Amino acid sequence: xxxxxxxxxxxxxxxxxxxxxxxxxxxxxxxxxxxxxxxxxxxxxxxxxxxxxxxxxxxxxxxxxxxxxxxxxxxxxxxxxxxxxxxxxxxxxxxxxxxxxxxxxxxxxxxxxxxxxxxxxxxxxxxxxxxxxxxxxxxxxxxxxxxxxxxxxxxxxxxxxxxxxxxxxxxxxxxxxxxxxxxxxxxxxxxxxxxxxxxxxxxxxxxxxxxxxxxxxxxxxxxxxxxxxxxxxxxxxxxxxxxxxxxxxxxxxxxxxxxxxxxxxxxxxxxxxxxxxxxxxxxxxxxxxxxxxxxxxxxxxxxxxxxxxxxxxxxxxxxxxxxxxxxxxxxxxxxxxxxxxxxxxxxxxxxxxxxxxxxxxxxxxxxxxxxxxxxxxxxxxxxxxxxxxxxxxxxxxxxxxxxxxxxxxxxxxxxxxxxxxxxxxxxxxxxxxxxxxxxxxxxxxxxxxxxxxxxxxxxxxxxxxxxxxxxxxxxxxxxxxxxxxxxxxxxxxxxxxxxxxxxxxxxxxxxxxxxxxxxxxxxxxxxxxxxxxxxxxxxxxxxxxxxxxxxxxxxxxxxxxxxxxxxxxxxxxxxxxxxxxxxxxxxxxxxxxxxxxxxxxxxxxxxxxxxxxxxxxxxxxxxxxxxxxxxxxxxxxxxxxxxxxxxxxxxxxxxxxxxxxxxxxxxxxxxxxxxxxxxxxxxxxxxxxxxxxxxxxxxxxxxxxxxxxxxxxxxxxxxxxxxxxxxxxxxxxxxxxxxxxxxxxxxxxxxxxxxxxxxxxxxxxxxxxxxxxxxxxxxxxxxxxxxxxxxxxxxxxxxxxxxxxxxxxxxxxxxxxxxxxxxxxxxxxxxxxxxxxxxxxxxxxxxxxxxxxxxxxxxxxxxxxxxxxxxxxxxxxxxxxxxxxxxxxxxx
RNA sequence: GCCGGGAUGGUGAAAUCGGCAGACACAGCGGACUUAAAAUCCGCAGUUGCGAAAGCGACGUGGGGGUUCAAGUCCCCCUCCCGGCACCA
Numbered sequence: 001x002x003x004x005x006x007x008x009x010x011x012x013x014x015x016x017x018x019x020x021x022x023x024x025x026x027x028x029x030x031x032x033x034x035x036x037x038x039x040x041x042x043x044x045x046x047x048x049x050x051x052x053x054x055x056x057x058x059x060x061x062x063x064x065x066x067x068x069x070x071x072x073x074x075x076x077x078x079x080x081x082x083x084x085x086x087x088x089x090x091x092x093x094x095x096x097x098x099x100x101x102x103x104x105x106x107x108x109x110x111x112x113x114x115x116x117x118x119x120x121x122x123x124x125x126x127x128x129x130x131x132x133x134x135x136x137x138x139x140x141x142x143x144x145x146x147x148x149x150x151x152x153x154x155x156x157x158x159x160x161x162x163x164x165x166x167x168x169x170x171x172x173x174x175x176x177x178x179x180x181x182x183x184x185x186x187x188x189x190x191x192x193x194x195x196x197x198x199x200x201x202x203x204x205x206x207x208x209x210x211x212x213x214x215x216x217x218x219x220x221x222x223x224x225x226x227x228x229x230x231x232x233x234x235x236x237x238x239x240x241x242x243x244x245x246x247x248x249x250x251x252x253x254x255x256x257x258x259x260x261x262x263x264x265x266x267x268x269x270x271x272x273x274x275x276x277x278x279x280x281x282x283x284x285x286x287x288x289x290x291x292x293x294x295x296x297x298x299x300x301x302x303x304x305x306x307x308x309x310x311x312x313x314x315x316x317x318x319x320x321x322x323x324x325x326x327x328x329x330x331x332x333x334x335x336x337x338x339x340x341x342x343x344x345x346x347x348x349x350x351x352x353x354x355x356x357x358x359x360x361x362x363x364x365x366x367x368x369x370x371x372x373x374x375x376x377x378x379x380x381x382x383x384x385x386x387x388x389x390x391x392x393x394x395x396x397x398x399x400x401x402x403x404x405x406x407x408x409x410x411x412x413x414x415x416x417x418x419x420x421x422x423x424x425x426x427x428x429x430x431x432x433x434x435x436x437x438x439x440x441x442x443x444x445x446x447x448x449x450x451x452x453x454x455x456x457x458x459x460x461x462x463x464x465x466x467x468x469x470x471x472x473x474x475x476x477x478x479x480x481x482x483x484x485x486x487x488x489x490x491x492x493x494x495x496x497x498x499x500x501x502x503x504x505x506x507x508x509x510x511x512x513x514x515x516x517x518x519x520x521x522x523x524x525x526x527x528x529x530x531x532x533x534x535x536x537x538x539x540x541x542x543x544x545x546x547x548x549x550x551x552x553x554x555x556x557x558x559x560x561x562x563x564x565x566x567x568x569x570x571x572x573x574x575x576x577x578x579x580x581x582x583x584x585x586x587x588x589x590x591x592x593x594x595x596x597x598x599x600x601x602x603x604x605x606x607x608x609x610x611x612x613x614x615x616x617x618x619x620x621x622x623x624x625x626x627x628x629x630x631x632x633x634x635x636x637x638x639x640x641x642x643x644x645x646x647x648x649x650x651x652x653x654x655x656x657x658x659x660x661x662x663x664x665x666x667x668x669x670x671x672x673x674x675x676x677x678x679x680x681x682x683x684x685x686x687x688x689x690x691x692x693x694x695x696x697x698x699x700x701x702x703x704x705x706x707x708x709x710x711x712x713x714x715x716x717x718x719x720x721x722x723x724x725x726x727x728x729x730x731x732x733x734x735x736x737x738x739x740x741x742x743x744x745x746x747x748x749x750x751x752x753x754x755x756x757x758x759x760x761x762x763x764x765x766x767x768x769x770x771x772x773x774x775x776x777x778x779x780x781x782x783x784x785x786x787x788x789x790x791x792x793x794x795x796x797x798x799x800x801x802x803x804x805x806x807x808x809x810x811x812x813x814x815x816x817x818x819x820x821x822x823x824x825x826x827x828x829x830x831x832x833x834x835x836x837x838x839x840x841x842x843x844x845x846x847x848x849x850x851x852x853x854x855x856x857x858x859x860x861x862x863x864x865x866x867x868x869x870x871x872x873x874x875x876x877x878x879x880x881x882x883x884x885x886x887x888x889x890x891x892x
Numbered sequence: 893g894c895c896g897g898g899a900u901g902g903u904g905a906a907a908u909c910g911g912c913a914g915a916c917a918c919a920g921c922g923g924a925c926u927u928a929a930a931a932u933c934c935g936c937a938g939u940u941g942c943g944a945a946a947g948c949g950a951c952g953u954g955g956g957g958g959u960u961c962a963a964g965u966c967c968c969c970c971u972c973c974c975g976g977c978a979c980c981a
Contacts, residue, residue: 020931234896235895235896235897235975235976238895238896238976239895239896239975239976239977242894242895242976242977242978243976243977245977245980247980247981249981290981291980291981292981293980293981294981305981343978343979344893344978344979345978345979346979348979371979372979373979373981374979374981375979375980375981377980378980378981379980379981382981383981384981385981386981390981391979392979392981393981395979468980468981469980470980595975595976596975598976599976668904668905668916668917669904669905669917669918670904670905671905673897674897674898674905675898675974676904677903677904679903679904679918679919681903681917681918681919682903682904682917682918684918685917685918685919686917688931688932689917691932692932695932743908744908747908748908750906750908752904752905752906752916752917753905753906753907753908753915753916755916755917756905756906756915756916756917757915757916758916759916759917760915760916763916833912834912835911835912836912837911837912837961837962839961839962840911840960840961840962841962842912845912877961878961879961880911880961880962882910882911882962885911885912886911886912886962888911888961888962889961890961890962
């Protein structure tokens with residue numbers, strides 16, 4: 001190919017007209033070209049032969065401005081999406097807006113702006129920012145905004161399906177109330193006793209009628225499914241496991257003793273009337289059911305403890321003023337402690353009810369107490385207290401002088417009847433521990449006894465083996481305006497549609513129930529919708545009579561529970577999405593977002609996926625195969641906040657250094673899973689690096705163009721004979737870099753080292769400028785270098801690389817240009833460096849041929865002068881050789 | 893208290909499987925270019941001792957112990973920081 005070799009290197013441009021990297025000129029120019037092409041990032045129809053890749057980043061709340069943390073999150077996803085496109089995948093990369101929620105109402109209160117107008121203008125502003133950053137979203141095909149009726153009508157549609165399946169229900173319950181939000185919060189939205197949005201505002205407990213979703217129906221599946229999700233971080237899975245909190249145990253029913261009868265027979269608390277063992281309470285007599293995970297310790301129970309809000313306590317308090325007063329105090333104390341978040345540390349105390357219960361296993365009579373450490377909403381709100389084998393019960397029993405009875409001993413101790421008591425109490429029994437003092441069960445291993453005693457209680461009818469979850473049903477009612485109206489009415493003629501009683505669902509055909517505009521937002525409690533007569537006054541769909549419309553709206557986590565399904569079919573107006581499309585794209589191949597949603601959005605959306613599967617919409621069990629949680633962006637070692645004045649503005653960064661530098665820095669400064677300390681000087685450094693790439697590539701772009709033109713625009717083949725050493729060295733580095741980055745993308749995602757590798761390559765190219773100009777390095781090599789360099793940087797710096805790609809004479813977009821392939825032969829070093837140690841200390845580094853055998857390497861090492869100095873007067877005991885890595889001589 | 897994650901130069905970090913600790917950058921210092929500055933380029937750079945220098949040596953990955961020819965990496969104990977959960981029976 002003489003004509004190629006004869007292409008002259010371009011003249012060095014004179015110093016007075018340098019080619020300057022100017023992102024402020026390049027980036028807007030490309031941005032408007034991209035904006036003008038609605039199909040640029042459109043995924044192909046699923047009929048195509050390419051493998052699919054569905055890449056989703058968690059959608060933002062449209063607050064009005066992107067946070068630098070968003071930039072990091074979206075840049076990670078965008079780099080991956082761009083890489084996968086170049087690897088030939090059919091990539092769906094969408095974006096949307098989590099657009100309902102309280103800040104819009106606060107803005108209305110503060111500035112008098114309508115929530116809708118405020119939200120939509122924020123969306124517009126943030127979309128401009130996202131476009132400036134060069135994020136490759138298919139806006140036209142996929143954009144979703146949850147505040148639009150086209151979206152939220154499907155929330156309503158799902159709500160109706162949930163009603164039909166008895167997954168949505170209404171009941172009165174104690175709820176978390178945030179005064180600043182002026183609404184109810186779900187358990188998941190209470191963080192350390194405070195509101196998740198108002199970190200310093202304690203959550204109050206209020207009794208309210210609420211809509212709930214029966215997420216507990218799926219508790220087992222949500223928990224067990226975690227074991228089948230290796231692509232999710234352990235951290236998130238562990239958090240979800242703890243949140244769901246399944247405990248296997250036994251419910252045991254204790255009959256409440258008839259005190260009047262006992263008094264007549266000379267009652268003694270530990271003596272049971274004969275024949276009363278295992279007795280259930282007679283008709284009309286109350287009983288108490290406790291939940292325990294350690295039924296094997298039941299012979300050690302010495303009292304029953306009830307939560308202050310237990311139904312029986314309320315009953316007894318009616319006729320016992322002193323008890324009522326004590327209990328009220330306890331309820332108030334529990335509520336206060338929950339607010340301040342130190343529920344776990346308040347001192348245990350309680351009060352005796354004077355009543356007694358009968359242990360069905362032993363027939364013993366146990367005193368019934370009310371205790372402040374018993375939760376009303378976990379298990380049955382009642383426990384059997386076993387002070388010998390439970391720390392909390394021990395503490396309580398010691399305080400009040402209740403008996404402590406040992407019924408379990410370690411398996412290694414003196415045997416079944418060893419209750420010598422030399423072991424510290426409380427003794428928390430292990431599985432192998434052995435029962436003592438437990439009647440016919442004495443001698444059984446604890447774990448087996450749990451099983452057998454549970455079965456026994458079941459058989460005798462005073463208990464059952466069961467499991468309890470920490471997870472509660474999801475309260476979705478919000479007393480707010482800016483959310484999805486719940487699509488039911490209450491018929492004033494008493495018509496009933498579906499249960500619950502009195503509720504008439506709005507028929508599908510009447511959806512959406514539109515959120516009215518022009519609603520006065522005030523700070524008063526109660527939903528603003530309740531003050532809009534045109535909204536509240538409705539017609540019963542069953543009888544046509546007057547009806548009152550539900551004024552609660554849905555929790556915004558409903559919106560985000562299924563938004564990514566809508567991406568696959570965003571313009572569908574007859575269904576939430578087409579099953580065919582969803583089944584092609586789902587599950588999401590890579591989901592990326594902050595870990596703060598580990599037990600909010602990420603558990604709700606798993607639940608929603610299972611519900612949608614069970615109503616036949618989709619086939620997948622889980623929404624996403626892989627989840628990545630990126631680290632926070634911090635500044636000067638601290639979380640960014642307006643009050644600290646250390647907030648980094650993405651616009652300012654882009655204005656100063658350009659989007660490419662901002663993006664590249666966000667990936668370069670730290671591995672994506674770690675926290676990143678934002679340093680503006682670092683962005684400046686990356687910007688200098690991109691400027692160097694620009695200057696060099698612009699200089700040699702004509703060479704690339706000429707070479708590729710001569711070859712008919714084929715990809716330059718790498719291996720050609722007669723390569724000079726300088727050229728071979730550059731090609732080696734190039735192919736090592738290609739291999740490294742390709743690997744980083746498919747595994748570790750340590751883009752910081754990917755970018756460092758490109759920097760090394762560029763440094764080497766820059767120092768070979770003389771050799772390239774003199775012709776020592778062939779034009780074909782130069783062409784391959786710059787062509788590949790541009791492709792390698794394309795996922796990180798899309799504007800710069802698009803510009804350079806065009807400057808090299810390419811007319812087709814770089815977005816779908818093929819990712820370079822590493823040539824292992826070219827990447828291979830022909831000479832390697834081997835460190836030589838003497839007694840583990842570095843003596844020297846020797847250079848040997850890459851294919852040198854062990855003998856040669858050892859001989860070379862031994863012959864080395866510096867090594868010899870270390871070996872003087874010593875005897876070599878052993879020589880360790882690690883192939884291609886090191887030689888270590890052990891000497892005496 | 894329990895469960896995760898982390899601690900490496902002045903700073904962000906690298907070392908992917910036990911094999912040259914500090915790649916790549918930032919900040920710094922010295923130099924070139926310039927009337928000057930900016931920009932750019934070249935060089936130095938873990939700490940410390942000896943030396944005029946080339947160089948030679950010691951120490952060094954939060955602390956202490958261990959395994960190994962060899963430890964940032966594996967094991968045991970401890971400290972501190974971040975995140976989550978926390979009287980869940």
